[in-house]
Amino acid sequence: MPNTPNTSANDGSGYMLYHSIGQYPGKAKEMAASLTAFADCWGAPDDEQWGYALGQRQRFIDLWNQLLKAPRASLTTTENVTSALAAIIMALPREDLEGRVVLVAGDCFPSLHFLLTGLAGRYGFELRTVALREGANWVEDEDVVAAWGPEVGLALLTWVSSTSSHRCNLEALVAHGRKQGSVIGVDITQAAGLIEYDCMAVAADFAISTSLKWMCGSPGGGILQVMPDMIARCQPSLRGWFSQDNIFSWDINAFSYAPDIRRFDNGTPSVMACVASVPALEWHAEQDWGVQLNKNRELCDVIISAADDAGHELASPRDPAHRGGSVMVRLGDGDEAQALLSRLRAASVFADARGPILRCSPGFMTSREGVDRLVVALRDSRSR
Template structure:
């Protein structure tokens, strides 16, 4: 059964908005017409769309011109930053990350630790907890930490970290600080200058409603100036068409983080979603999502579940996540919801529900009724 978006609860995964299919089709058709034309205008069109995508991201997170570029995903973005740090910056020191970070980033860091000579310190979840406590991150964060990667909102709990408090502590330790903003950017306001962070990474999925492969990397001007990315190419230069093999030079801005010919398709495909988002009333979108999330949490208090999400709305992102008991497998429940036109997902026994701009009160009512039937009360 195909839903109309009124019972769509997957904004933590792939966001939707009215007219998305038509916008995507039009963007693809426009690219096809340009790329197939027997002229020399293709790259001007494609790179112009890419720049439009970059500019939308800059406006969204307060990034200055020349500080943000495209990347395939958050893992690639983090690898680019690690490989660009001054030689020896990480050697013999600590890289700090929380145990509820996006797993792909931890996989990368664990593999890079021996090569770059840093110790990867992972702040664990307390026994029985569903997210890492900010105070535990601070307790583990000393002057030995060369770089800390913060998760703004966790994908397994929707817990929202107190970025201001964490950054203030990190500055006192002399650490570089990066933030993965993927799980809440576009829903909650975020500014790379308040507090100032050294880099930020994200995709354009989820609340931004974009497409796969449309990642972004922001790097603060001071860190750009100190960076020499090892993954470099002709687009890393001030003039990509300078092909003198003995005179490579890094661009003075974020372009030094580019490398070979940039992939533009994901930016072209995501730009309509970015344009749609830019035209929305952001406080209204947030209020709508929070109101529906609160209704859902209140209704689920009597169900046979354990909340994996903070109860206070100022401590969470836009998702409501619950843990099912072992005797009630999540997979068949998700299948049942799908058959009723309700879109949600699960990670093992963790069920995730994220209402968004197209989700309605009726959709929440349908989800609640379906969960009451499938799960039952305590």
């Protein structure tokens, strides 16, 4: 592939890994400044450490709460989506799971399926995984509905799949689940921060996510959002002094859960991921997200056209209303995908692959110039 003039490996123009790690202008500098400020406070020989540290955690929570339009005191921090789902499973009333079915789609995030497989026997539920149709790239909503009857105690919906960018119809699926009497959760990781998610409008019982991707934060910055009526029904097994309304209640025989999302906290909370992520979340909150989404859609259209021209199969929905912020393209095999990634990297274009599936997510720093370099690589791949 010919070199492109005036292309720097770190200018972000060819960065298309927002399904993995989000970037924004000045991220490294702002993250370093935030962590340095934390280190200066934490290392000072005075008594101001906890006020600062917990204040940063609360700022993280407030920014996520604002983004998701979540009810007050319904969102807390977790390490990742797997620990968030585990917290819910271990907190639900016994009758919601024991002898019932937990429903999940076959294109969910694998880590969550690993967790559910391991917990099924311990909590007495059957794990029902809705399979992909033969040759399909994602699970169809109608197949989820067909598998979802009143025996389903809990259904975990994947809003946008990490392997196809298929976006499910949350409104229809949640409405169906309400008729079945199921607890409904949504993994919003692959679209949160790019496509609007309104907790009140969706009305699922809980949502889980991370700050890594479109939110441009750091590892460890996960969130768990639970609606107030569901919180009242939950008694988390993993509990500690921060699970109480008054965390300084030291009577070891008089534990009582906090009345809100704090009951999902446990011991002394981790704050480092919050400190590292707050600058990104603050930057994010200042953006015009209509403009950002339109830009993503325009660049995705260019990638789709290039894949079509090169004769590659599109592994994502063509209709943007049914797609997240990524475009997946099926190449011949894994070796072809890795060879293409090497050529892209040489041209300062950064994507990744899962087997033969090339994953491209144009985001906040991606430019048309960067996408054009991807187009050249896809065009060249046709002749190889």
